[in-house]
Amino acid sequence: MLYRRYADKMYNICLTYADNEDDACDLLQEGFIRVFRNLHRFRFESALEWWIRKIMVNAAIETYRKKRREKEVFADYQWSSQPVVEEVLGKINAGEVIQLVNQLPSKAAMVLKLYAIEGYKHKEIAKLMGVTVGTTKSQLNRARFLLKEEISKLNG
Known part of the structure; x- marks a missing residue:
């Protein structure tokens, strides 16, 4: 239910950060894994959609940093x-x-x-x-x- 309700919106966010559609799908999957693992931490202080969005953006940033670090290491190593x-x-x-x-x-x-x-x-x-x-x-x-x-x- 949660996935069905927010997946399309979150996919569009992931597309913003991803290099291509496949990467966006990977980000979406990683983000929702984090959402479900941390759902017990949601405090109802903000809208659920914004909380999920924050998790998606953080997943995208971490993925970007990891890819950048890998590229730098293998380019300079x-x-x-x-x-x-x-x-x-x-x-x-x-x-x-x-x-x-x-x-x-x-x-x-x-x-x-x-x-x-x-x-x-x-x-x-x-x-x-x-x-x-x-x-x-x-x-x-x-x-x-x-x-x-x-x-x-x-x-x-």
Whole structure:
């Protein structure tokens, strides 16, 4: 009932912040997940529609910040000293790089994301994952190697 009543209005708000209709649908879904998780916090101090709208806008802002941070990290990140990487990264966009990262083996992808995107140190990653610092370094190197291979395949 709540979704049916507000989905169209909230979708239009999401379209304002999204790059395309698919992203707007993702934002709408994420926003309503947050609405339902936090419905018990609604205090009836304002209109429900405005409360939902605020959640949608906050979800959009967080998504934008995350995408921007990912693009900046992958655009500026020093993958290795090999000159091939710079010319290869120039031929694909950051979104494609993110998709490739998500296809890596889970441990390698996790270490790469924590290190390159979130800015964690190897010691912190090791503690979070319950492994040694050496393991995080080897997983990061594995992720870099596999990612470079996949990027090279894309560029022929």
